[in-house]
Amino acid sequence: MPVLELEIGPETEWLVTADELLEISARDENRYELIHGKVRTMPPAGDEHGFMTSSVNARMHIYAEDHLLGYVFAAETGFLLESNPDLVRAPDVGFVRDERVKGKLAGKYFPGAPDLAVEVVSPNDRADEVQDKVQDWLSHGTQLVWVVEPRTRTVTIYRPDGTANVLQATDTLDGEDVLPGFRFPLQRLWGQEKG
Template identity: 35%
Template sequence: MRIEHTADHEILITSPTSSRSGQRNFRLNLQLGKWWEQHQALGEAFDSNTGFPLPDSFVLSPDASWVSAAKWDALTMAQQDKFAPVCPEFVVELKSASDSIKTLQAKMLDWLRNGAQLAWLLVPKTKTAYIYRPGQPEAEVVEGFDTALPGETVLPGFRLERRELR
């Protein structure tokens, strides 16, 4: 089980993912990992088991994330060994059948409020991607999984091939 908590210390418990969701999450992390192998100097990538204590007291765990080298290297080794007190610049949430879309959309806004620069909510069932950026009142909605999502300036050169997440 994954346990997160809100700023009000409300405990959020998520059951383990289904086989298909686990398969998709693996493929998502594999793509991010391949990009990271070529761009290690830019920062660190993390999987869904990583919890981040955020400035507003939330502790959240995205399905995949990336923290810049500047933020990561500013942490002490002791901070890196525990729940690193840093908000990833890039986060991805992959909706599974048991997830609530409204809860995940709210979570994406929590990430932005705490410092994320690019946040993706991917919904395989409807083949929809919601792209969140700071300062934008609403998420950009991208339909269909036939096109890749670019990492923009946050992850230069990264392109998520969504068709691999079907």
């Protein structure tokens, strides 16, 4: 197998395939996304972002596993949304229904979008980039996108039909028909109530 030697900066100037990105990621400690063939480096997250991502992931994972609903993927997981040029996005948390995963875990990027994507906004995230990710998820089949905003202590829920609503810190996040029965009091996310 030929060795792929690429110098990766914040964003590459040439087109890269999803398979090439997978090779790069295997040799490198950085996280990347592939936006229409261009590599975008994703800087390490801060402690608040990591805690919130971990909290949502843990609760979703336990719930999905206990109810045999599907698979919950961590932030490093890439989802191949388009080819030629390739589009690989990585949500902070992704959920895929059980029937869509069977036989598809092959050590590559997951083919297609998650059914539910969670994005936790970091201080260095630009609003337009967050909205681009939301639109990429929704236009490729994601049924729910939760955008967690630590600064305002809100979660915005986006759906493919164009509806969106904002939950406050005292509200409860609901998996709707994508993760049926899943409920997460947001007070727990912001440490106002433990348990």
